[in-house]
Amino acid sequence: MKLIQITDLHLVTPGETLFGLDPLVRLTACLKDVEDHHGDADAIVVTGDLTHDGEIAAYEALAKAISGLTPPVHLMLGNHDRREAFRAAFGDAHFDAGFVQKSVDLDGSRLILLDTLKEGAVEGELCPARLGWLERQLAGAGENGALVFAHHPPFRLHMPALDRVRLGEAEEFARIANQAGNVRHILAGHVHRPVSGSWRGIPFNALRSTNQQTALVFEDRFVNSHEPPAYAVIFVDVDGVVVHFHDFLDETAGPKSGSQTSVDQSDSA
Template structure:
């Protein structure tokens, strides 16, 4: 099974720029690259921060860009997003208990898409209602493999400023995953960095956004935005493993001899 992850679009009003870049043009280039190279993907998952401002006009711009996308897609929310404005445009998005979250059952297992948005705050939240929903979805999956998607990483990445913007209830999340016992990977966004590793034995990955990135800076009180290349992830899942490729979709340096 091949799926794609795209994250941190940070769309602004069309025609405006963010960090000296045009987020909508970057998204359109991403969509064109997916259509050209991965139109056979079973699903594209956008893991939040769809908008920079949360304004309705940014979600309308997103809807316009996604009309060109060939594969099926699912949208998740991040800390910059606004649920009400998002749902005014994407009124058919799956919601449960007022949160934009859901599942996709595939031949390789269950994909669980979490809503970690805490309005007005950069941190993520998994309150009792969301943890209870997750517990039920894990119980339904029984002994099937589970793949978790979250805007905020529930694990430390050892960049102090970004770690302070993680999921507040990360310690409450892990026992649910351990009890299920077959969570094979956690995919996250938010950090604007290419990161891979494991958290308490569970493989994890994070990737760059489609607009600006975060500098690799381990100081405790600062982080800079950079113009490192935007990327999306090409993910292959089967019974034997999970392989994640990070694709710099604006790279035009390939040469063949």
């Protein structure tokens, strides 16, 4: 199974900019790169902060941007999103019991897409209803296991400013995941950083936004940066989960279609 993870679009009203960047232009470039090189993906998962201020016009622009993609797209919400504005643009199809959450079974694996939005707050939340839903979805995944997508990471990054606004119910999440024993990987957004590791024995990754990034500052302060935007290409099979990060605006990142040159690189690795 091949998946694409995109996160933290921070779309604004079309024509406006954010931190001196045009989020819609960058998203359009991201989606074109995905379509050109990964149209065979089984799914695209967008892990939240679809918009910056929850404007309906921004959600409508997103709906238009993803309408022509070949792989199916699954949308999630982050702390910058607003459920009712999202509903106004996308309808009720993404909702389950009042939350934008769902499970997707693909190629023998289950993707669990959590709604960690706590309206009016930067940190994330899994209320008792959502924790119960997660527990049931993991039980249904069985021995094949599940990949859990969440905007807010439950794990610490040792970056105090980001750790203060992670998922509030991290311990409850860990209890459910460890009792189920079948969470293969956690894939998060929110932090605007390329990070990987393991937490409570579960591998995880987070990645950069398609717009602005968070600078690598190990102090209790937020610092924006203009590091390259990226998306992740994820391969899942019986042997494991492999995550690649791609800086899609970097012209030096690799050959483009139609301009590939064969080179013997046996001595370069």
